[in-house]
Amino acid sequence: MSLQLPWTRKNAWIGVALLALALLLLPFVAGLFGNAWIRILAFAMLYVMLALGLNIVVGYAGLLDLGYVAFYAVGAYMYALLASPHLFEQFEWIRQTFPDGLHSSIWMVIPLSAALAAVFGVLLGFPVLRLRGDYLAIVTLGFGEIIRIFLNNLNAPINFTNGPQGISKIDPVQIGGISFGRSLDLGFITIPSVQLYYYLFLVLTVVVIVVSVRLQDSRVGRAWMAIREDEIAAKAMGIHTRNVKLLAFAMGASFGGVSGAMFAAFQGFVSPESFVLMESIVIVAMVVLGGMGNVAGVVLGAVLLYAIPEVLRLIAKPLQMAIIGDEVIAPEALRMLLFGLAMVLIMLYRPHGFIGRRHA
């Protein structure tokens, strides 16, 4: 311990305080260049939540899940249905029961989206209990697609999801009379709507980080890791592997559900197009590139993999115009190009991710 003298408890708290201050002030700096930049920050938080949720399943319990975006979709559609005029317009009995339309409080939506996604996590978990590795990946991939295809087609004969058109006019988040849909005028300063969302997502992300770290270092976390390392030995140690695996699926899914609900509120619109296979793959890439099982690594992986392509998208055109005087490569193409390049390079030079597992 004496070797790490500067890293005392007090210094650690100072570090945390400085980091918190930086994260609070960051959107003001980003905002100088336009709200699009704050939007990137807010979305990065959503992806951190997603990546940490998947990290529980993939990183801790070692269960490769390629359909994780399904839980994001479940959370998003849950909020969309509970806080938009869609169901109100479709069903007579809802019009009678809720004459003012469906509006759900955020305090109800967050736990409910976590719980509903957890239920879906268990639904996915049950049939795949005996599968591992490639086989598990294929089945979970199928699960992700099933959810998306359902959302795409549940508009007939009864219109639940409005199909490919998606659901719009979703209520913005409202906390204590403050609507996140408008900018907040504090008198001396005006905080734009995106920045309010950024702060909300930041708080949720911190909660998700704390839960992740605390679970890792606990009886439950050790049981997950034991299953990841050797399932038979874990059983022989008396671990009820079925329940412990289902718990991993449920916990991981619940983070995705909350993130999805926030996404729906933030966008005001959801459609099945947001929940394609590519999204699942990107989230897996965040976990793997960041460092499976390592919370700090996964956070870094999520921020970098989300933010870098977005930043490139914003600066690619002006940069090309300035240097070459013409737009040679479309920003979208450049984004995928660099994404692929980053994956290849990291797997070559840092096969355990930016930050490997704790000791490696």
Place this chain on the structure above:
Amino acid sequence: MPDAASLPPEGTPILKAFGVSKRFGGLTALDDVAISIDAGQIYGLIGPNGAGKTTFFNVITGLYTPDGGVFLLNGQAYSPSTVHRVAEAGIARTFQNIRLFAEMTALENVMVGRHVRTHGLHAGVIGAVLRTAAFKASEAAIKDHAMQLLQYVGIDRYAQSLARTLSYGDQRRLEIARALATEPVLLALDEPAAGMNATEKNGLRDLLRKIQADGKTILLIEHDVKLVMGLCDRVTVLDYGKVIAQGLPAAVQSDPAVVEAYLGTQAHA
């Protein structure tokens, strides 16, 4: 370490199994095997390759479902149908080809062994997330217990090393410590001396004697006849899934059936 107070008096069978049979398709791997292990014994299970020793192990620990047999642990019938229940009932095992949690530290490996003896709300997600006083106390107790067991088997200096970085002999010891962490009434070791050199074998023998002296009952599968004869109180010899000899090591050693099984039938002159 293991507390002798909770154990039944010497002489009662800890594990009693009879009529045990297991078939894989047309192959009868175990045929009407009976075994009775008394408290405090080191019980050897030997036999040539393919005799069914590991199959028997896998049956009593719940890894394979038996086709028949009665199983009593500590005088109570138990059904070896699910591995984790067997561990909870009190049989802890090691594996022939070491199965540690490679990417976890030695200490964490043993802490996993405490899983089955830790119960209550504080042991679940809620306790872990809220870090309640009960959770902290329980974690401290688990860590303490695990550390003591590492000391007990003599590898506490590697507590923070990843299990995969330990030497072969130390990995075997770690597996034993992890098994002891579940507070078993029967410690079942599947070829613990396999691949060990002479020094490591001596160390293992001392360790097993110490565990026995502390009141544990041990079931041992072993190839090394010398080790078994010097260590075990009772021996059962299996061949082609059948018990061919049973009793004191010296008597078993000179049994013609055993000699035949190991060396083959002597050609008639």
